[in-house]
Amino acid sequence: MLNREIDHIKFRQKRRNENQGRLLVSCPDKPGIVSVLSTFLYQQGANIIESSQYTSDPENGMFFIRIEFVCEDLVTKSARLEKDFEEIAKIHGMGFRLAYGSERKRSAIYVSRETHCLMELLWEWQSGDLDTDIVVVISNHEEARPMVEALGIPFHYIPANKDIRQQVEAEQIQLMEKYDVDLLILARYMQILTPNFVSRFANRIINIHHSFLPAFIGAGPYERAYDRGVKLIGATSHYVTNDLDEGPIIEQDVVRVDHRDHVADLKKIGSQVERSVLVKAVKWHLEDRIIVQDNKTIVFH
Amino acid sequence: MLNREIDHIKFRQKRRNENQGRLLVSCPDKPGIVSVLSTFLYQQGANIIESSQYTSDPENGMFFIRIEFVCEDLVTKSARLEKDFEEIAKIHGMGFRLAYGSERKRSAIYVSRETHCLMELLWEWQSGDLDTDIVVVISNHEEARPMVEALGIPFHYIPANKDIRQQVEAEQIQLMEKYDVDLLILARYMQILTPNFVSRFANRIINIHHSFLPAFIGAGPYERAYDRGVKLIGATSHYVTNDLDEGPIIEQDVVRVDHRDHVADLKKIGSQVERSVLVKAVKWHLEDRIIVQDNKTIVFH
Amino acid sequence: MLNREIDHIKFRQKRRNENQGRLLVSCPDKPGIVSVLSTFLYQQGANIIESSQYTSDPENGMFFIRIEFVCEDLVTKSARLEKDFEEIAKIHGMGFRLAYGSERKRSAIYVSRETHCLMELLWEWQSGDLDTDIVVVISNHEEARPMVEALGIPFHYIPANKDIRQQVEAEQIQLMEKYDVDLLILARYMQILTPNFVSRFANRIINIHHSFLPAFIGAGPYERAYDRGVKLIGATSHYVTNDLDEGPIIEQDVVRVDHRDHVADLKKIGSQVERSVLVKAVKWHLEDRIIVQDNKTIVFH
Amino acid sequence: MLNREIDHIKFRQKRRNENQGRLLVSCPDKPGIVSVLSTFLYQQGANIIESSQYTSDPENGMFFIRIEFVCEDLVTKSARLEKDFEEIAKIHGMGFRLAYGSERKRSAIYVSRETHCLMELLWEWQSGDLDTDIVVVISNHEEARPMVEALGIPFHYIPANKDIRQQVEAEQIQLMEKYDVDLLILARYMQILTPNFVSRFANRIINIHHSFLPAFIGAGPYERAYDRGVKLIGATSHYVTNDLDEGPIIEQDVVRVDHRDHVADLKKIGSQVERSVLVKAVKWHLEDRIIVQDNKTIVFH
Structure with a gap:
């Protein structure tokens, strides 16, 4: 948490491979796609180091693939590579995404009073295990300020409630643009976002939703889990859509509880699951392992 | 599955301890209850070999205890023991239940077309791990008949659908009485019972409900789990009440699935969890480890 | 377990895809391998439906890939496909294996007195979940005969002990040849095999070894686990080599125990883990998901 | 991590119950012990709120019990309670231990270069979940100093190696006495202690040992786990005895790895298990949930 440590972190995080790239493709399934993609990459001088694919249905299904490759001088070659691949994508009706090791994603974190999810993200980031720049933390409370600023990350306090939502979001959007944010992480933000x-x-x-969705959608999931007498409580990380707690699920996990656990215990126990389930989703997103299809996720891990 | 084996099983199941007893007590919490109970048992010549207790709230809560004891000649002493304990219960406002190792519970199993839960119960019973007499299996299909009759258990085929529910249940109740059933296990019976x-x-x-309740209450839970794109599927064993899938939960468990798993895969994978979650609940019931309180269970395991 | 059921099973097991093939390749890593393989398969009219790869080291490592494909008329084309691929393998220094959906592997099971692992294998096979013909069961005890013969599988009783090992194995090898066995499963056989x-x-x-290897190599693992007071017990499935319990590990799992569990409890609890760990290894082998390299396994699952 | 937060922590940690006590007893099993203990506590005005017991063997075994109780004015009554109980213990041949909510245990932590276990302990302590005073941290490296001193905990740097062990330990013992340490936690200290x-x-x-003991006793467990190709890696917390890694095991857990994980990955993945396994053991010790018997632990949790 001292300067010395922060330097150390920056050093470690720099070692990531500038020659590494990721290609994600989705298209109607047909024979020869892997051949087309792998031959293209080979001709560009790239070596495939990891590849995962999924066909939704053997008959007339969709084909999805994530390829990780290394390529000499990728930084200088990337524009050309992207342009060349567009041709191929057009021919075969492919949707695609290319990501580069040299371009680290920029993340913003929104948080409310509960800081355990934020702390977990900062810890992972500090250990060099979160491949992102955390460029800003925004909160409707002041609780998180000290730990955020101690790490040299800008912290913005924007009070929020449902009556001033428009105005709050206008301010937030301005900050999102100023900090050029790629990914927004709601680390127990507890406020609803407008369409x-x-x-x-x-x-x-x-x-991160603090229940095993679709059980206990909405407010007070631990209270309702307690009332129902469930034997496991869970957490769910998902992409946010306009339907509350109905977005594509990325990861879920549960933990055992029993009759001795009151609501406060459920919250304490559940906070551990929330932390790990959120961090996993964030990591997979940063590593371009997730494809969203029909309100579900394909996760290549 | 041959006679030789069945004999072997009967032999092993007979070795259970006739001198073993269980006392379950619930009452308003106050100092001295453990002293009263343990002193009573000591005076009756019993030795406590296992004891679990739970106080719902340190202030004015309810007290619950399950005591397992051994006592010489318990079979002959039990009537007297029970009568003596009634006095104590009256004084301290206790609800109680006494169960004896010499009185094995009699179980009926209802099953429909899917037999995996039935098979698991029969396997466990055959291995001597289910402390019960399975006295009858009833089904609205014929699928299970061979495996049930091969083990020497009576099998009754009673076609069922919602139009003839009254008549079907009348027939079932008659069989319940004839076989003097203590516990009824719905091993994927799939028919609703009347109040x-x-x-x-x-x-x-x-x-056994084939979802992690309260998610996916009602019909088609695997189909709905698939549609929602959950990353874990589960099963829930519970006592049946008049509210469908709303009874006190005894046990739940989940298993990981991913985007590659279609509905048929979810059913296959889920069937393993259903089996283990049902068997656990049945075992705990047979061992008198469950107390129902306010539509929740206290499970001493 | 009746004839009617066995027919049903045979029917279900026949539905597997005769046009499905698997190609496993290992070679020194270099750019362009995926392109070569996928282009070859495309030219043969095959469609890749699953593909997993692994590179042991980004610098001068080994490359491993498992490709699952479908190809019209694979049964008639396979000889030619294999011959053509040999050319490619020669050029690129590839080791390879081709497996066909039309050629089901033939399995033998060796068992001793404990039959829980055998029963699990038979159950899975009976449910159509084990893609193999179980052609023979051999045992040095008679316990398993009834359940094996009830399923129409030949059972051979060959008494065994270390003094007559040569003679026993001679007899076993004769049976292995007679039944043309591809895979031998030791389902708690408890006898050492000669080099x-x-x-x-x-x-x-x-x-299947009944401990979490390399803990408790050799005899009496549950007894030794009890003596050491471990809090988890496990099981390990592995390929057999000449070094006792030192062969390449395929799968391991553990289960929690505590101070209340005596040796008999450990055996009972552990038997559940043995069953699932053995079945997983057998399934992965039958689906050609395992590559052995340097006394370790690469498992593509 | 700022002053404001530290105050907050102290406040929360003070709320623990001064009227709470724990009684741990072990003695040869015989009827009436629970009656004796519960009647004694009742007569002292105590109310039992939690009780767990274990009998090693129904015939001539040992009896162990842990009772948690509340008692008005326990702080002033405790000396008398202890004296009175000694009489009873003498009569029944009991070993016993009484612990009081008013007397928080004082912990020292030894750490080397790897600080993840230390950080987890500090995090838990900071959250009010570790019922102890961390009175000193000692290390043979300087890495941990900033995070320790930021929390206001004394940090002592004592370089250590096997040639100066006597002298190092003399210095450490002096500090143990100065800080009046009840519990010493080796959070990856990596130095052997003398008898x-x-x-x-x-x-x-x-x-905390970074393997699933008794697998990989001694140095370099992750390296050896990698060489053996295990599919799970683990961690073990145990009391330290004079036999290296042979002391009574308190807790163990494992996590899944596969062929893609190199030694550095195993260390990273394993560090999560080390953290949770160490914290559990420390919590159980602080809550007096552990009884050591015959180089094993009885853990009442």
Whole structure:
């Protein structure tokens, strides 16, 4: 947490491979696609180091693939590579996305009073395990300021409630633009976002919901879990859409509880699951492992 | 599955301890209850070998305890023991239940077309791990008949659908009485029971629901889990009440699935969880480890 | 377990895809390999439906890939496909294996007195979930005969102990040849095999060891786990080599125990893990998901 | 991590119950013990709120019990309570231990270069979830100093290697006495302690070993796990005895790895398990949930 440490972190995070790239493709399935893609990459001088694919249905299904490759001088070659691949994509009706090791994603975190999810993200980031620049933290409370600023990250306090939502979001959007944010992480932010806001960040807002969705959608999931007498409680990370807690699920996990656990215990126990489930989703997003299709996720991990 | 084996099983199941007893007590919490109970048992010549307790709230809560004890000649002493304890219960406002190792519970199983839960129960019973007499299996299909009759258990085929529910249940109740059933296990029976039927077996009907309740209450849980894109599927065993899938939960568990798993895969994968979650609930019931309180269960395991 | 059921099983097991093939390749890593393989398959009219790869080291490492494909008329084309691929393999220094959906592997099971692992295998096979013909079961005890013969599988009783090992193995090898066995499953066989025997079935004998290897190598693992007071017990499935319990590990799992569990409890609890760990290894082998390299396994699952 | 937060923590940690006590008893099993203990506590005005017991063997075994109780004015009554109980213990041949909510245990942590276990302990402590005073941290490296001193905990740097062990331990023992340490936590300290040192803190030194003991006893467990190709790696917390890594195991857990994980990955993945396994052991010790018997632990949780 001292300067010495921060330097150390920056050093480690720099070692990532500038020659590494990722290609994500989705298209109607047909024979020969892997051949087309792998031959293209070979001709560009790239070596495939990881590849995962999925066909939704053997008959007339969709084909999805994520390829990780290394390529000498990728930084200088990338514009040309992208242009060349567009041709191929056009011919075969492919949707695609190319991501480069040299271009680290920029993340913003929204948080409310509960800081355990924020702390987990900062810890992982500090350990060099979160491949992103955390460029800003925004909160409607002051609780998180000290730990955020201690790490040299800008912290903005924007009070929020449902009566001033428009105005709050206008201010937030301005900050999103100023900090050029790629990914927005809701680390227990607890405020609903408007369709206007959500539409600007389609499949780029990750939320953590403190229940095993679709059980206990909405407010007070631990209270309701307690009332129902469930034997497991869970957490769900998902992309945010306009339907509350109905977006594509990225990851879920549960933990065992029993009759001795009151609501406060459920919250304490559940906070551990929330932390790990959110961090996993964020990591997979940063590593371009997630494809959203029909309100579901394909996760190549 | 041959006679030789069945004999072997009967032999092993007979070795259970006739001197073993269980005392379950619930009452308003106050100092001295453990002293009263343990002193009573000591004076009766019993030795406590296991004891679990729970106080719902340190201030004015309810107290629950399950005591397992051994006592010489318990079979002959039990009537007296029970009568003596009634006095104590009256003084301290206790609800109680005494169960004896010499009195094995008698179980009926209802099953439909899917037999995996039935098979698991029969396997466990055959291995001597289910401390019960399975006295009858009833089904609205013929699929299960061979495996049930091969083990020497009576099998009754009673076609069922919602139009003839009254008549079907009348027939079933007659069989329940004939076979003197203590516990009814719904091993994927898939038919709704009427309040009249349920009220006759309060807290004595255990059902397995093929989802992590309260997610996917009602029909088609695997189809709906697939549509929602969940990353874990689960199963829930619970006591049956008049509210569908709303009874006190006894046990739940989940298993990981991913985007590659279609509905048929979810059913296959889920069937493993259904099996283990149902068997656990049945075992705990047979060992008198469950107390139902306010539509929740206290499970001493 | 009746004839009617067995027919049903045979019917379901026949539905597997005769046009499905698997190609496993290992070679020194270099750019362009995926392109070569996928282009070859495309030219043969095959469609890749699943593909997993692994590079041991980005610098001068080994490359491993498993490709699952479908191809019209694969049964008639396979000889030619294999011959053509040999050319390619020669050029690129590839080791390879081609497996066909039309050629089901033939399995033998060796068992001793404990039959829980055998029963699990038979259950899975009976449910159509084990893609193999179980052609023979051999045992040094008679316990398993009834359940094996009830399913129409030949059962051979060959008494065994270390003094007559040579003679026993000679008899076993004769049966292995007679039944044309591809895979030998040691389902708690408890007898050591000689190097002569093992060498005939390199990477084709799967054993289940009842501990989390390398803890408790050799005899009496549950007794030793009890003495050491471990809090988890486990099971390990591995290919058999000449070093006892030192062969390449395929799968491991553990389950929680505590101070209340005596040796008999550990055996009972552990038997569940043994069953699932053995079945997983057998399934992965049958689906050609395992590559052995340097006494370790690469498992593509 | 700022002053404001530290105050907040202290406030929360003070709320623990001064009227709460724990009684741990072990003695030869016989009827009436629970009656004796519960009647004694009742007569002292105590109310039992939690009780767990274990009998090693129904015939001539040992009896162990842990009772948690509340008692008005326990702080002033405790001396008398202890004296009175000694009488009873003498009569029944009981070993016993009484612990009081008003007397928080004092912990020291030894750490080396790897600080993840230390950080987890500090995090838990900071959240009010570790019921102890962390009175000193000692290390043979300087890495941990900033994070320790930021929390206001004294940090002592004592370089250590096997040639100066005597002298190092002399210095450490002096500090242990100065800080009046009840519990010593080795949070990846990586130095062997001499029998002289260990004997001063029998069953009061908790170590975390980075393997699933008894697999990979000694140095380099992750390297050896990698070489063996295990599919799970684990961690073990145990009391330290004079036999390296052979002390009574308190807790173990494992996590899945696969062929893609190199030694550095195993260390990263394993560090999560080390953290949780160490914290659990420390919590259980602080809550007096552990009884050591015959180089094993009975853990009442």
